[in-house]
Structure formats: structure tokens, C-alpha cells
Amino acid sequence: MKVILSSQMRRELQTLVAQPVAWEVPLAAHTSLRIGGPAEALVTVEDCAELASVLSFARRQAVPWRLLGKGSNVLVADDGLAGITLMLGGGFRRLEKIGDREVAAGAASVLPALSRFCQENGLSGLEFAAGIPGSVGGAVVMNAGAFGGQIAAWVSALELCGEDGPRMLPASELRFAYRAWLDAEKWRGQVAITGVHFILRQDDPAAIAARMEEYQRARRLGQPHGATSAGSFFKNPPGDSAGRLIDTCGLKGLRVGDAMVSPAHANFLVNIGQATAADVRELARLVREAVHRRHGVDLEQEVEEW
Ligand SMILES: Cc1cc2nc3c(=O)[nH]c(=O)nc-3n(C[C@H](O)[C@H](O)[C@H](O)COP(=O)(O)OP(=O)(O)OC[C@H]3O[C@@H](n4cnc5c(N)ncnc54)[C@H](O)[C@@H]3O)c2cc1C
Known part of the structure; x- marks a missing residue:
């Protein structure tokens, strides 16, 4: 792995976040494929202020950074990653119901927890996500989907955080395609998704639970059980699998x-x-x-x- 951060830069980086920075830790421990060499600096941020200061540091020092969600859709190189690998900490895991049909989820919360939260609150739409092991932020970037459903159909706004602090992006400014958030490239290197708002449909919790169970059963039948993978490796070509x-x-x-x-x-x-x-x-x-x-x-x- 190429080393980018000098010892002085490392000291400065540590002053920006409360959690200890992990130096040169293998990313295999943080990916569902259990593959990946060391991250030069694995930095966990707990709020948008910490994230903004790390992004500002990275720009000033010309240090590359990436954001790792649950690592369930990435193949990390054996040589590892130079620069900063960011992770969102527990501060980004809130699940909150707003009004009758809206749910706000921290980007680090995981899809099975979000799906269950919606079911318990009688909100339908995200049943398909109950068995997808990614984070809510990663699910937006990948436009995760299954059984005919996809995240894009239910997102009403994104909370983003960059050097200048937080901002909201309404659904009208989001463009999605099959397994892709089309604007991801535009934002990459500038912001992270810190939260996602959904507008869902009210339904009977028992009916929602039954659909979730049906999808889970189909998953157990059709997919390798307990295997170490990143889910589907290739996209389905149009009209085929x-x-x-x-x-x-x-x-x-x-x-x-x-x-x-x-x-x-x-x-x-x-x-x-x-x-x-x-x-x-x-x-x-x-x-x-x-x-x-x-x-x-x-x-x-x-x-x-x-
Ligand atoms: C067993 C198994 C089953 C799966 N089944 C499905 C399925 O049915 N349908 C499906 O669509 N996928 C499936 N997947 C793939 C994967 O879970 C999804 O793509 C998931 O949405 C990825 O989320 P993640 O947090 O793991 O993202 P990561 O793999 O960590 O990252 C993926 C991309 O998202 C970016 N990213 C992550 N979080 C953020 C953030 N907060 N802000 C900005 N960028 C971010 C990363 O930088 C990276 O570019 C499966 C995977 C496994 C292992």
C-alpha cells in the first residue's frame, strides 16, 4: 500500500475526530466478501461537523478519501487503500417516524433494521429490503432493489454533508436507474449521504410482516445460505438474468x-x-x-x- 499521510498529517487527522483513527487495518474485516488489504487510515465520524472537518482536511492536504458503508457491494484491492477510508458511526443510525407516512433513517442504519422499523409502524414499501445487508446510504448509491422493488421508488429526500456542512436534496433533484444513483459521480469526493427520508404507504403491520417473510423465504431458497459474497456480482442485462x-x-x-x-x-x-x-x-x-x-x-x- 502506498503511504500518503505523513506523521504530522496523521496527528492532525486524529485531532479532528473523537474516535481513535485505525491505521493500516485490513479492510477484509469490513467487507462482506472478507477480502481487502489495509486502509491507510480508517476514520469513523460521529456527526456532520466531524465529517466536514475531515473532508476539509482531505482537500487541503490533497488526500483521497472514500466512504465505506457496510462493505456489502465492494471488492477491495489486496494492496489496500491509500488515504482516508471513512465510516459513519453510531451517530448516523437513527430511525425516526415523522408524521403519518415519513421515515428518516441515518445513512449508517442497515436495511433489515429499517425494513423492520417500517413494518412495526405500519408503513409499507421497503419489505423487499429486509434481506439486503447494506447500509441505507449504500442502498441509495446502488439503488438497491429486489423482488420488483427498489429504494429509489420511496426516497423523498437525502441529507448530505460536505465541507460546508449539511444540506438537503429533494427527490426532484435525484436521478436513479437500475442499480445506480446517476448523480453519484457528481457528488463523489464532495459529500457523503448522512440520512435518507422516505415517504411510504400505510398498511396493516401483519400484512407487511407476511410479505417480508415471503421475500425472506424466497431468498433462503434461491441464494447461497451463509456464503461469503457481495450478493449479485453482475447486473441483470435488460430482459434477462x-x-x-x-x-x-x-x-x-x-x-x-x-x-x-x-x-x-x-x-x-x-x-x-x-x-x-x-x-x-x-x-x-x-x-x-x-x-x-x-x-x-x-x-x-x-x-x-x-
Ligand atoms: C448476501 C447479500 C445479498 C444481497 N442482496 C442484494 C439485493 O437483493 N439487492 C441489491 O440491490 N443488493 C444486494 N446486495 C448488495 C448490497 O447489499 C447492496 O448494494 C447495498 O445497498 C450496499 O450497501 P453498503 O452499505 O454495503 O455499501 P458499500 O458496499 O459499503 O458501498 C457501496 C457504494 O456506496 C457508497 N456509499 C456507501 N455509503 C455511503 C454514504 N453514506 N454516502 C455516500 N456514499 C456511500 C460507497 O462509497 C460505494 O461507492 C447483497 C449483498 C449481499 C452480501
Whole structure:
């Protein structure tokens, strides 16, 4: 890993946040694939003021930064990440009902907790998210979805925080596509999502719970149970399923090192032991190549490479 932060910069960075900065800790512990080399500085911020001061420091010192949510959609390089890897702490985990149909969620709260909170409050819409292990912030960036639902359909506003402090972005200024927040690039490097507001539909809590259970059952049947993965590795091409295309190439069980195409779901690349990012990248290349050869389809990766 390239080192960017001098010891003086490290001392200054630590003065900006209450939590101890973790230096050169392996990110494998913070990703669902259990893969990833060290982060030069892993910085946890607890409020927008801390976040703003770290972003200002990063700009002044020309230090690159990234924001890691639950790490359930990223493949982190074996060499690790130079600069600052930010995480949102417990201060960003609030779940709050506002009025009849609105819910405000801190960006670090996780989708299963949000989904359950909505169910308990008789608010329907986010049942599909009960089994997605990401953070609310990460779910917006990826426009997470399942069973015909997607986050974008329910978001009414984003709370953002940058160097200048907090700001709100209404839904009218948000553009989403399949598994993508189209404005993510515009904001990347400037702000983090710190909270998300949803307007939901009122419904009977028991009916909502039944739908959640049905989705969970479908997930248990169709996806590798307890496997170490980043969920679906490739996006579904229009009108088709990446899993079906990979499966018909006979690739279930294909391995590179400890990275394997899951025998339970061909679009899940799983780490069955000590897989490296290089193993996963090579396996993904083989899968893409085989699908292109057999079906003439170029699979687009859903999982982000860091
Ligand atoms: C077992 C399993 C099942 C899954 N099932 C599904 C599914 O059904 N549907 C689906 O869509 N996905 C699924 N996923 C993928 C993943 O959970 C989602 O994409 C999730 O939304 C990613 O959230 P995260 O917090 O883990 O984001 P990360 O992986 O940490 O980050 C993803 C991107 O979001 C950015 N980001 C994260 N938080 C913020 C923030 N607060 N502000 C700004 N940028 C941020 C990161 O910088 C990065 O660019 C699954 C994953 C697993 C492991």
C-alpha cells in the first residue's frame, strides 16, 4: 500500500475526530466478501461537523478519501487503500417516524433494521429490503432493489454533508436507474449521504410482516445460505438474468483459488476460504468471457472495485 499521510498529517487527522483513527487495518474485516488489504487510515465520524472537518482536511492536504458503508457491494484491492477510508458511526443510525407516512433513517442504519422499523409502524414499501445487508446510504448509491422493488421508488429526500456542512436534496433533484444513483459521480469526493427520508404507504403491520417473510423465504431458497459474497456480482442485462446466463454456460462451481461461482446461485461469486481480490477479479473475467462467447452478452459488474 502506498503511504500518503505523513506523521504530522496523521496527528492532525486524529485531532479532528473523537474516535481513535485505525491505521493500516485490513479492510477484509469490513467487507462482506472478507477480502481487502489495509486502509491507510480508517476514520469513523460521529456527526456532520466531524465529517466536514475531515473532508476539509482531505482537500487541503490533497488526500483521497472514500466512504465505506457496510462493505456489502465492494471488492477491495489486496494492496489496500491509500488515504482516508471513512465510516459513519453510531451517530448516523437513527430511525425516526415523522408524521403519518415519513421515515428518516441515518445513512449508517442497515436495511433489515429499517425494513423492520417500517413494518412495526405500519408503513409499507421497503419489505423487499429486509434481506439486503447494506447500509441505507449504500442502498441509495446502488439503488438497491429486489423482488420488483427498489429504494429509489420511496426516497423523498437525502441529507448530505460536505465541507460546508449539511444540506438537503429533494427527490426532484435525484436521478436513479437500475442499480445506480446517476448523480453519484457528481457528488463523489464532495459529500457523503448522512440520512435518507422516505415517504411510504400505510398498511396493516401483519400484512407487511407476511410479505417480508415471503421475500425472506424466497431468498433462503434461491441464494447461497451463509456464503461469503457481495450478493449479485453482475447486473441483470435488460430482459434477462445474469444468473441464468452464467448457469447455462455451466459455470457453477468454477474456481480460481478460493473464489468460486456459487453452486446455489450462479451470479454469486463467493469466497470459500482465503480468496484474494485478484482471484475474484480473474474469476469474474472468466465468467464475462464465457457469457460473451456463448450468449454475445457483455455482463456489467454490479460490485464496485476499490
Ligand atoms: C448476501 C447479500 C445479498 C444481497 N442482496 C442484494 C439485493 O437483493 N439487492 C441489491 O440491490 N443488493 C444486494 N446486495 C448488495 C448490497 O447489499 C447492496 O448494494 C447495498 O445497498 C450496499 O450497501 P453498503 O452499505 O454495503 O455499501 P458499500 O458496499 O459499503 O458501498 C457501496 C457504494 O456506496 C457508497 N456509499 C456507501 N455509503 C455511503 C454514504 N453514506 N454516502 C455516500 N456514499 C456511500 C460507497 O462509497 C460505494 O461507492 C447483497 C449483498 C449481499 C452480501
